Amino acid sequence: MSSFRQSFRAVAHSLIAICLSLAASFLLVLIVSEQPLDAMAALIGGSFKSLYAFGSMLSVATVLTLSGLAAAVGFRAGAFNAGGEGQLYVGALAAAIVALSVEGPSFLVIALALATAALAGAAWIIVPALMRIYLGVTEIVTTLMASYVAPLLTLYLLLAGFRNPNTGSPETPAIDPRYWLPQILSPSNASWGLFVAITVVAAYWVVLSRTRSGVRMKIVGLQPAFAETVGFSKDRILLWAFLASGALAGLAGAVVTLGAEHRFIQNFSPGYGFLGITVALIGRLSPVGLFAASLFYGALLTGATQMQTASDVPFALVFIVQGLLLLLVTARFRIFRWSRLVSAGAKSP
Amino acid sequence: MSALGSFLAGAVAATAPILVTAIGGAFAERARYTNIAMDGMMLAAAFAALSVAVVTGSAWIGLGAAIAVGVLAALMMSWIVQVLRCDLIIVGIGFNMLVSGATLLLLNVLYAEPGTYSPFDAPTLPRIRLGAIDNHFPLIGEIFDRQSILIPIILAVFVAVWIIEKRSVFGAHVIAVGSNENAAAAVGLSITRIRTMALVASGATAGIGGAFLAISALGVFSVDMTGGIGFIALAAIFFGGASTTKTALASVIFGLAYAASTHFQGSIIPVQFVLMTPYLATIAALLLMGLYSRARGRPLISPDIASPVAPNDD
Numbered sequence: 001m002s003s004f005r006q007s008f009r010a011v012a013h014s015l016i017a018i019c020l021s022l023a024a025s026f027l028l029v030l031i032v033s034e035q036p037l038d039a040m041a042a043l044i045g046g047s048f049k050s051l052y053a054f055g056s057m058l059s060v061a062t063v064l065t066l067s068g069l070a071a072a073v074g075f076r077a078g079a080f081n082a083g084g085e086g087q088l089y090v091g092a093l094a095a096a097i098v099a100l101s102v103e104g105p106s107f108l109v110i111a112l113a114l115a116t117a118a119l120a121g122a123a124w125i126i127v128p129a130l131m132r133i134y135l136g137v138t139e140i141v142t143t144l145m146a147s148y149v150a151p152l153l154t155l156y157l158l159l160a161g162f163r164n165p166n167t168g169s170p171e172t173p174a175i176d177p178r179y180w181l182p183q184i185l186s187p188s189n190a191s192w193g194l195f196v197a198i199t200v201v202a203a204y205w206v207v208l209s210r211t212r213s214g215v216r217m218k219i220v221g222l223q224p225a226f227a228e229t230v231g232f233s234k235d236r237i238l239l240w241a242f243l244a245s246g247a248l249a250g251l252a253g254a255v256v257t258l259g260a261e262h263r264f265i266q267n268f269s270p271g272y273g274f275l276g277i278t279v280a281l282i283g284r285l286s287p288v289g290l291f292a293a294s295l296f297y298g299a300l301l302t303g304a305t306q307m308q309t310a311s312d313v314p315f316a317l318v319f320i321v322q323g324l325l326l327l328l329v330t331a332r333f334r335i336f337r338w339s340r341l342v343s344a345g346a347k348s349p
Numbered sequence: 350m351s352a353l354g355s356f357l358a359g360a361v362a363a364t365a366p367i368l369v370t371a372i373g374g375a376f377a378e379r380a381r382y383t384n385i386a387m388d389g390m391m392l393a394a395a396f397a398a399l400s401v402a403v404v405t406g407s408a409w410i411g412l413g414a415a416i417a418v419g420v421l422a423a424l425m426m427s428w429i430v431q432v433l434r435c436d437l438i439i440v441g442i443g444f445n446m447l448v449s450g451a452t453l454l455l456l457n458v459l460y461a462e463p464g465t466y467s468p469f470d471a472p473t474l475p476r477i478r479l480g481a482i483d484n485h486f487p488l489i490g491e492i493f494d495r496q497s498i499l500i501p502i503i504l505a506v507f508v509a510v511w512i513i514e515k516r517s518v519f520g521a522h523v524i525a526v527g528s529n530e531n532a533a534a535a536v537g538l539s540i541t542r543i544r545t546m547a548l549v550a551s552g553a554t555a556g557i558g559g560a561f562l563a564i565s566a567l568g569v570f571s572v573d574m575t576g577g578i579g580f581i582a583l584a585a586i587f588f589g590g591a592s593t594t595k596t597a598l599a600s601v602i603f604g605l606a607y608a609a610s611t612h613f614q615g616s617i618i619p620v621q622f623v624l625m626t627p628y629l630a631t632i633a634a635l636l637l638m639g640l641y642s643r644a645r646g647r648p649l650i651s652p653d654i655a656s657p658v659a660p661n662d663d
Contacts, residue, residue, distance in 0.1 A: 135639025323447025
């Protein structure tokens with residue numbers, strides 16, 4: 001099959017999943033809402049009503065691009081990092097701690113904060129990674145368990161030493177504006193984090209399609225046994241994929257801290273880490289697809305915030321859309337070939 | 350009441366939802382149909398249990414609704430996996446998120462509550478009264494008196510599942526499908542049907558687990574109230590190698606960890622570390638299991654997670 005036809009089919013499958021999920025959620029809105037048209041208009045168009053909303057959309061899309069890349073890198077190598085949310089939390093706090101406690105030239109402090117966050121994210125996945133690679137313990141459960149631990153740890157550290165004493169909510173003091181990621185589209189909270197994300201997307205493309213490690217990673221993901229035959233260690237590739245995945249999720253957290261919130265706030269994430277899984281799959285793990293999926297879901301999240309104020313439909317609708325998308329995104333959509341039922345059963349996991 | 354008695358009573362209550370969910374899930378796992386959606390099934394069942402109990406005024410009908418929701422969820426998932434040929438693991442994760450969002454939305458829409466629904470007159474399932482045993486075996490009395498009626502029901506489910514696993518044709522079929530699906534297909538077993546039924550069994554027990562959370566002690570539902578119990582049940586299944594008895598044993602261990610974490614709340618240990626205990630215990634248990642299997646020269650084989658949407662997958 002030609003590569004063009006392959007990508008066409010991939011895009012078509014994602015679009016069918018998106019359309020079905022949105023259709024189902026609209027149906028739901030029709031049932032639960034007294035102002036269904038207002039709700040839908042806000043959900044779909046909310047991000048494009050003002051420069052501020054557009055900036056918020058870009059800000060969310062930035063985070064989703066990075067957390068989506070985190071999931072995608074894992075999937076490529078055959079690892080399921082289900083705990084991006086936890087790595088995001090430790091990364092976000094690590095960035096805040098560096099930016100609050102280090103003095104120096106803006107560029108260096110920001111770079112140090114981003115790097116520390118990436119390291120923290122990678123550190124957070126290292127135990128599940130080693131358990132998967134050397135002991136065969138499935139990483140889905142361990143990364144998820146670790147993601148329940150992370151917010152508790154950040155809350156403890158926050159209360160133990162980094163809390164802003166002047167506010168009631170658990171958050172650090174504001175970071176010095178010199179150490180923010182520079183703002184764009186002010187007064188919205190979009191920032192240069194967007195360019196960081198785009199750079200990382202480009203790097204993902206280069207590594208994947210232009211380097212030996214990228215090709216090896218894809219081989220490990222598709223045909224683990226083949227890797228050994230060709231003569232390289234799949235364990236090493238897998239370990240690096242895990243670490244990169246954790247680091248990217250940590251970086252996503254840092255971009256929230258330094259680019260959008262300008263402090264660490266406990267409970268800052270509406271599930272960015274989990275949304276990364278959705279974004280990666282909707283984008284079919286491809287760099288361009290993933291970025292497009294982030295913009296789409298960023299628009300949906302921003303629209304949902306407006307929907308909640310403009311109508312009687314709560315924000316939670318986006319989580320339903322997210323769930324539906326994941327239910328359908330891996331479908332092959334050959335609904336009318338019922339005869340495949342039995343052979344499908346033989347093939348599945 | 351002695352400290353030991355109250356600790357063990359807490360452990361029984363903490364073990365029950367994990368155990369019942371895990372033994373059904375172990376069945377699905379045996380058919381190589383990993384049910385990663387148990388957490389979402391429990392959450393959906395918990396919501397249904399309380400809502401239906403309040404509407405009908407009967408906690409028993411609530412329990413029935415919870416089981417029905419679990420079964421329906423399993424059928425829906427199996428349909429999506431078999432007919433739309435979706436990836437089982439991704440579908441499971443998606444289902445968890447769908448339920449998390451849907452229950453949050455319904456809380457808002459139906460009850461105008463942002464996070465917790467706790468009607469003051471919510472019916473709950475009856476409790477056990479041991480009465481006379483108290484005098485002769487005080488510890489037994491302390492542990493089991495006033496526990497939910499679901500505790501003996503869950504024990505009965507455990508025995509039933511154990512018998513089905515060891516003694517029934519269906520149990521043998523599930524094991525056959527799980528260990529060699531080509532051979533099972535060659536002798537004429539319907540793999541699709543057997544896997545679906547195993548998943549339905551898991552949905553039913555996850556339904557009981559969810560009902561335990563919502564209508565046993567208090568009539569309450571709160572957002573994401575499972576707190577990952579469904580995933581801890583999944584860990585118990587892996588830890589127990591999907592055997593009914595070993596999975597149940599693992600559930601007891603995790604239940605003890607849970608009870609310990611509640612027990613130490615309010616002590617000098619910071620509350621966040623106390624709350625971490627069940628999750629850390631789960632990771633530690635899986636680590637020990639991995640090390641043990643490796644030492645015995647039989648390393649575990651984690652399920653292959655091939656890139657779920659890789660371009661050349663069809």
